[in-house]
Structures are given as structure tokens and as C-alpha cells.
Amino acid sequence: MSAIAEPNRLSIIELLRDGPCTVGEIAEHLRLRQPQVSKHLRVLCEAKLVEVHPMANRRIYKLHVQGLKEIDSWLDSFRHLWEDRLDQLDDYLKELQRKEKGE
Amino acid sequence: MSAIAEPNRLSIIELLRDGPCTVGEIAEHLRLRQPQVSKHLRVLCEAKLVEVHPMANRRIYKLHVQGLKEIDSWLDSFRHLWEDRLDQLDDYLKELQRKEKGE
DNA sequence: TTTAAATATTCCTTTACAGGAATATTCTTT
DNA sequence: AAAGAATATTCCTGTAAAGGAATATTTAAA
Structure with missing residues (x-):
């Protein structure tokens, strides 16, 4: 890279x-x-x-081409981020709260 | 990058x-x-x-996400390279020969 | 076989930047 | 208010790497 x-x-x-x-x-x-x-x-x-x-x-x-393809397939593992519309932040915050209560 | x-x-x-x-x-x-x-x-x-x-x-x-998308769209401009099966090298060699005859 | 063109390599110098250690900042908790 | 997390910033040093100039290498052309 x-x-x-x-x-x-x-x-x-x-x-x-x-x-x-x-x-x-x-x-x-x-x-x-x-x-x-x-x-x-x-x-x-x-x-x-x-x-x-x-x-x-x-x-x-x-x-x-091979080399460029590899960059492309690396990006593949990120594509779900903008295809799915999940809000990771919300999930994380809930997880955080859960942990803090647990302590 | x-x-x-x-x-x-x-x-x-x-x-x-x-x-x-x-x-x-x-x-x-x-x-x-x-x-x-x-x-x-x-x-x-x-x-x-x-x-x-x-x-x-x-x-x-x-x-x-925006930033990653930009890398992705940059790669877009290269994707034709492995989707189309054109051999750029052959074309270039012919072009080269053409030029040399012209001189 | 000498000369010339195209490209690669080497050596040198300068600069950008990553890491370490210490310190500053911000927010929370008591 | 004071003390303590969590994070950011600063200063310093070493190093990797990019550019310049010169030179080596390979192949073509005369």
C-alpha cells in the first residue's frame, strides 16, 4: 500500500x-x-x-491487474459498511453502558 | 492515501x-x-x-465511510482493466510500430 | 566496432515522519 | 476543590526514503 x-x-x-x-x-x-x-x-x-x-x-x-485486484478485495471487507445501513455507534454505546452497569 | x-x-x-x-x-x-x-x-x-x-x-x-468510499471510487476507474479482457500491450506495440514507420 | 539512445544504478544530501518520554488537557469522581 | 482517568500534545532523536547528479548497462544504429 x-x-x-x-x-x-x-x-x-x-x-x-x-x-x-x-x-x-x-x-x-x-x-x-x-x-x-x-x-x-x-x-x-x-x-x-x-x-x-x-x-x-x-x-x-x-x-x-493482480495487484490492483488485491486492493479491491481488501476494500471488499469494508463494503458492508455503506451497503448495510447499520449504525455501529449506537450499538457500541449500548454495549458500553451494559459494561459500566456490570461493574 | x-x-x-x-x-x-x-x-x-x-x-x-x-x-x-x-x-x-x-x-x-x-x-x-x-x-x-x-x-x-x-x-x-x-x-x-x-x-x-x-x-x-x-x-x-x-x-x-465517506473516505473509504472515495478510495473505492478511485478504484472504479481501474475496474475495466480486469472486466474487459482487452490486451493493452498488443495495442501499444502496434501503435509503436506505426509511429516508427512514420519517422 | 564505435557511437548514440534508453534505462538502471549508485552515491550523496536533505527532509519527513514514526517512536519514546514527558507533559498538558479535559472530564469524572470523591 | 482535589485526585485520578482518558486522551492529546510537545520535544527530541533516529531512520527511511525521495530527489539530484553522475555513472553504468544494454541495445540499436551507423
């Missing part, structure tokens, strides 16, 4: 949403220097959020 | 998934010291991922 915390890396991910890119293209679009882009891509690769396809001289980067 | 990058904060979020908690309870469950928990909660609050409900002596924290 910390991989997409860095703003420039988030931008890279969002840029790649529109399709694969080479390192140079990314650097140009985001107005970053090539070495930094390479470094960020390295981190994103290790986080399985991006994958490389060496093609002759260049290296084409694209989103790694 | 950087709010949930920190491991302890991620744990807090996951703990609150099961319902509201007071600062002390969080500290106890996660084996963290109270001041650190307060600091993390501050960050999570500012990120709109968590909300406070002062209740007498204590402060009850719970998930802020």
Missing part, C-alpha cells in the same frame, strides 16, 4: 491506466527526470502493481 | 472495521502505546478515514 502513497507513483499508476508506457514517455508526461521515474517504477514493480515488458531498447511498463 | 500506508494505521482501520473503539481499546488490541495511537488517529482523522465522537471522558473513533 505504501507504494501508491507517494504522489508521483500515484500519478504513474493513473497515467498507466490509459495504457502502457515506456519510461521516457512517463518522464515526459509527468515532467519528472528519468532516473526518478526508474526508481519509482522499481518500487511499483516490487509491489506487484506494475509489470515490465522489455522491448528492444526500451522497457514498456503496464499495470499489473 | 499515505494515511493507510503506515502499517499501524492500517491495523487501526482494520480493527475499526469490526466496530467503534476508544483510544485505550485500540492501544490495547494493537499493543501500542497510547500517545502513538492518538497521533495515528489524528492523521486518520485529517485524512477523513476516521471520525471522533467525544463521549464524556473518552473519545470513540469509528470509520468514516
